[in-house]
Amino acid sequence: MTNPTERNQNIQQLRQLIEGIDCAMLTTLDDDGSLHSRPMSVCGEIDSAGVLWFFSLANSYKIHEIQHHQQVNVSFSAPDHNRYISISGTAQLVREHNKLQEKWQPKLETWFPQGLDEPNIALLKVKIHKADYWDSSSNFAAKTISLLELSHI
Amino acid sequence: MTNPTERNQNIQQLRQLIEGIDCAMLTTLDDDGSLHSRPMSVCGEIDSAGVLWFFSLANSYKIHEIQHHQQVNVSFSAPDHNRYISISGTAQLVREHNKLQEKWQPKLETWFPQGLDEPNIALLKVKIHKADYWDSSSNFAAKTISLLELSHI
Numbered sequence: 305m306t307n308p309t310e311r312n313q314n315i316q317q318l319r320q321l322i323e324g325i326d327c328a329m330l331t332t333l334d335d336d337g338s339l340h341s342r343p344m345s346v347c348g349e350i351d352s353a354g355v356l357w358f359f360s361l362a363n364s365y366k367i368h369e370i371q372h373h374q375q376v377n378v379s380f381s382a383p384d385h386n387r388y389i390s391i392s393g394t395a396q397l398v399r400e401h402n403k404l405q406e407k408w409q410p411k412l413e414t415w416f417p418q419g420l421d422e423p424n425i426a427l428l429k430v431k432i433h434k435a436d437y438w439d440s441s442s443n444f445a446a447k448t449i450s451l452l453e454l455s456h457i
Numbered sequence: 458m459t460n461p462t463e464r465n466q467n468i469q470q471l472r473q474l475i476e477g478i479d480c481a482m483l484t485t486l487d488d489d490g491s492l493h494s495r496p497m498s499v500c501g502e503i504d505s506a507g508v509l510w511f512f513s514l515a516n517s518y519k520i521h522e523i524q525h526h527q528q529v530n531v532s533f534s535a536p537d538h539n540r541y542i543s544i545s546g547t548a549q550l551v552r553e554h555n556k557l558q559e560k561w562q563p564k565l566e567t568w569f570p571q572g573l574d575e576p577n578i579a580l581l582k583v584k585i586h587k588a589d590y591w592d593s594s595s596n597f598a599a600k601t602i603s604l605l606e607l608s609h610i
Contacts, residue, residue: 329532329541331484331492339484339492339530342599343541343591377492379482381534388482390494438496446495 306450311354314449318435319349321389322380330358330428331377332369332395342366344378344428345415347407354432354451357407359416362397362426370395370428378430389437390446391430398427459603464507467602471588472502474542475533483511483581484530485522485548495519497531497581498568500560507585507604510560512569515550515579523548523581531583542590543599544583551580 306314322328331341347357356378360367370376374396380389398404404420404427416422436446459467475481484494500510509531513520523529527549533542551557557573560580569575589599 325536327534327536327541329482329534329543331494331530331532331543333486333490333492337526337528338545338586339486339528340545340589341484341530341532341543342589343534373490375490375492377484377494379484379494379532381480381482381496381536383478383480383534383536388480388496390482390484392491392493433491436493436495 306452311451311453312352314451315350315352315354318389318391318432318449318451321387321435321437321439322346322350325380325382328356329379329381330366330430331379332366333373333375334369335372340366340369341377341379345412347409347412347427350432356391356393356430356432358428358430359407359412360397360426360428361422361424362399363424367397367426367428370397376430385439387437387439389435391432391435393430393432393434396429396431398429403427459605464604464606465505467604468503468505468507471542471544471585471602471604474540474588474590474592475499475503478533478535481509482532482534483519483583484532485519486526486528487522488525493519493522494530494532498565500562500565500580503585509544509546509583509585511581511583512560512565513550513579513581514575514577515552516577520550520579520581523550529583538592540590540592542588544585544588546583546585546587549582549584551582556580
């Protein structure tokens with residue numbers, strides 16, 4: 305558990321760890337107990353509330369999975385730097401137009417050619433609880449960053 | 458579902474997709490529903506039974522998780538090639554000395570300095586059921602490779 309100052313420092317540290325890694329793997333749990341992952345383009349940096357944002361289609365299967373099991377993992381891999389980050393958090397679908405406009409980036413047109421006019425465009429909000437990271441090829445002991453707030457004790 | 462010939466071709470295709478990616482992220486489900494991942498050094502190629510092998514310590518927390526929920530995800534990221542692979546399968550702990558000897562590689566001494574004399578050394582056997590992969594930066598539709606055998610229908 306962290307106080308607000310520590311929490312801000314932790315968010316800043318986590319931002320630095322994932323900096324330059326554009327694509328994360330989002331893992332979700334299916335109804336039959338199987339685990340699936342897929343690459344997701346990271347949308348801006350982790351915000352001050354400790355949230356990672358991704359664009360998605362509201363009718364995609366991962367949204368179905370998230371509605372049945374909100375807890376997800378987001379992993380970042382930078383093999384050239386022997387850096388690996390595992391983020392555990394809860395995911396939620398967001399469809400508010402103001403938020404979609406705030407987070408939209410032109411690079412996303414590759415996957416959403418109609419931009420914000422795409423009928424099922426939505427945001428996936430991943431609230432970070434905890435991150436484990438490894439940043440050395442010789443020592444694979446994890447270091448942990450918690451973003452759980454005091455109110456969650 | 459696949460017949461034996463298709464299955465061998467699928468295994469071969471999957472071997473090619475993950476070739477050159479030494480470190481995968483293994484995601485497991487914890488008792489509280491949270492999802493955790495960690496980097497794992499891949500131990501040789503996918504074998505003819507469609508199994509991925511990793512060395513691990515038998516008393517590590519991921520083994521506890523796997524004993525409670527056998528289904529895992531193994532993801533491979535090659536960001537330089539825009540190639541991402543998600544493997545869904547079931548994991549099992551293997552401690553047979555012959556198998557440990559067969560799979561041991563000197564590069565593993567970085568993480569297991571005592572080698573096969575490490576008291577808790579074990580293998581994690583991940584039987585692959587299905588793989589999704591993405592290998593283009595412009596088209597993020599998944600392609601799927603099934604390794605489920607006819608006997609599983």
